[in-house]
Amino acid sequence: MESNFVYTQPVEIHFGRGQFAHLAEILAARGLGRGVIVCGRHFAPKAQELVEANIGVCAVFSDIREEPQLSGVAEAARLAGAHGADCVIGIGGGSAMDTAKFAAAIALEQEDALAYFNGERPFPAAHLPILAVPTTSGTGSEVTQVSVISHGSTKRTINNPVFMPSVAIVDPDLSDTVPARIVMCTGLDALAHALEGYWSRNHQPISDLMAVEAVGIIWENLERAYRHPDDREAHANMAYAAMLGGLSFALPKTAGCHACSYPLCEHFHISHGEACAFTLDSFVRINADERLEKLCRKAGIGDTERLARRIGEWKEMAGLRTRLSQLGDTAPEQLARESAVHPLMNNNPVAMDEAALTKMFEVLR
Numbered sequence: 106m107e108s109n110f111v112y113t114q115p116v117e118i119h120f121g122r123g124q125f126a127h128l129a130e131i132l133a134a135r136g137l138g139r140g141v142i143v144c145g146r147h148f149a150p151k152a153q154e155l156v157e158a159n160i161g162v163c164a165v166f167s168d169i170r171e172e173p174q175l176s177g178v179a180e181a182a183r184l185a186g187a188h189g190a191d192c193v194i195g196i197g198g199g200s201a202m203d204t205a206k207f208a209a210a211i212a213l214e215q216e217d218a219l220a221y222f223n224g225e226r227p228f229p230a231a232h233l234p235i236l237a238v239p240t241t242s243g244t245g246s247e248v249t250q251v252s253v254i255s256h257g258s259t260k261r262t263i264n265n266p267v268f269m270p271s272v273a274i275v276d277p278d279l280s281d282t283v284p285a286r287i288v289m290c291t292g293l294d295a296l297a298h299a300l301e302g303y304w305s306r307n308h309q310p311i312s313d314l315m316a317v318e319a320v321g322i323i324w325e326n327l328e329r330a331y332r333h334p335d336d337r338e339a340h341a342n343m344a345y346a347a348m349l350g351g352l353s354f355a356l357p358k359t360a361g362c363h364a365c366s367y368p369l370c371e372h373f374h375i376s377h378g379e380a381c382a383f384t385l386d387s388f389v390r391i392n393a394d395e396r397l398e399k400l401c402r403k404a405g406i407g408d409t410e411r412l413a414r415r416i417g418e419w420k421e422m423a424g425l426r427t428r429l430s431q432l433g434d435t436a437p438e439q440l441a442r443e444s445a446v447h448p449l450m451n452n453n454p455v456a457m458d459e460a461a462l463t464k465m466f467e468v469l470r
């Protein structure tokens with residue numbers, strides 16, 4: 106073993122079908138009895154039932170949109186304050202979990218959320234514990250200290266220990282209902298997390314192991330889950346792989362593909378998963394080296410070109426956009442300029458300056 110590293114993973118993970126039914130016990134074991142649920146709209150009726158069942162949940166905030174806004178964070182924090190909540194339970198895709206994480210961080214102080222968003226005020230030391238319950242198989246937000254929130258058209262990825270969940274409940278029963286196109290978008294996001302954690306300049310051995318495992322599981326299960334809504338095994342495997350994807354990038358962070366996703370989302374208002382997928386096959390080719398070939402062999406893929414080709418086929422299969430001309434008329438040079446200055450671009454193993462990124466976006470025109 107050549108490398109020195111520090112590895113931490115503080116989240117208590119409950120994984121498996123039926124685990125969500127243990128929410129009451131998990132809350133009680135921690136002395137929690139006044140949780141506020143922050144969830145996507147699809148989960149709102151079930152969340153209301155939980156309030157009525159008197160299991161330690163007192164209120165529900167379900168006004169969550171894709172690309173969640175700071176105004177939703179502020180409202181959820183106010184609701185938690187008004188109810189004297191002792192924890193925030195985020196149930197949904199990344200949009201709901203990230204809103205819950207930010208709301209939990211500021212609920213006890215109730216200061217202007219914008220000051221935290223802009224970095225003008227440090228997050229309070231005292232914050233509510235977070236329980237994170239994913240209902241998509243993609244972001245891995247349940248195991249990261251990241252919250253991605255927008256204010257108007259400014260989208261920020263804020264990385265802060267206050268956002269680390271105490272508990273993650275990953276119950277594939279909750280993600281069985283995800284529509285096929287979202288299965289593909291979120292699955293490609295999970296694949297991007299595992300690949301970028303692996304090829305990040307800050308990669309480290311334990312994260313690498315999880316990345317290889319995640320990529321292998323996604324290779325075997327993403328198309329199955331996309332094609333077969335009732336393939337419970339494939340959906341459960343994707344829920345597991347998405348969580349592993351989160352663990353793969355939690356410490357090394359992501360790289361070029363995620364750096365490019367920000368301008369793509371801001372200009373074209375596409376989902377995070379579709380934006381990451383847009384350049385993922387390009388970055389597989391750009392970053393192909395002996396290490397990546399090794400991952401492809403270990404994950405049962407064969408080689409990097411096969412991986413890149415399959416990503417392209419999956420995007421076509423699910424109707425995701427693969428050309429800039431399908432998205433809008435922003436010039437490759439502008440996307441390149443904005444991607445080049447994103448801090449995550451520094452993590453890419455191959456240095457990508459504006460000229461190299463312009464060349465990449467030109468090919469995708």
Ligand code: NAD
Nearest residue numbers: 145171198199200240241244246249251253279282283377
């Ligand atoms: P999402 O949370 O926006 O959900 C997508 C859609 O799927 C929504 O309409 C939602 O209501 C619906 N949905 C969710 N679960 C469902 C279910 N079980 N059945 C039916 N419909 C369901 O999408 P996402 O891809 O999970 O999250 C994207 C967000 O997460 C973006 O804002 C992205 O930037 C962020 N993100 C965060 C992290 C992190 O570490 N915090 C990592 C990656 C991405």
